[in-house]
Amino acid sequence: MAQESDGVYQFTNDLGALALRDPFPAGPVVVSDGTSLPPRWNIKRELDGILTIWTELKGRDQRLYMSYAGDPRVGTPLIHTSVPTRWKLLFGSDDFHMILAVPADLLAPGDKDGLAIDVGSSRSYPIATELKRLDVASDTQNWIMQSLTWGYK
Incomplete structure (x- = not known):
């Protein structure tokens, strides 16, 4: 498992950065x-x-946790919730990339090889995200974690 310290990060790949589309409950x-x-x-x-991952919006005293809709299965969309969700960081395809995966103890027997955050199958803008079968070689499952802790307010 990859070892990143507590802090504030941005997750990016060639398509953009993981973000909230809107602040509404269960937003994508x-x-x-x-x-x-x-x-x-x-x-x-x-x-x-195991990690918890959340964001906070200015002017709101609430954490919005990175999560998924329902049980973790292939095709389950990523959303944000007020309840913490457990994640695991794995090494990606090279020294610069990480994969955000569902911990093994949360997986259904059919998904024992792993599930990771990936781009969605449907065409949308901004690009939707969902859980897909773990594939270390997939460019869309490999994220660069840029630390924003220094100088972040």
């Missing part, structure tokens, strides 16, 4: 080119190495 997590809400994500590592 999208890949944005800058037209969505700010793509700043807080990471808190638990003792077992």
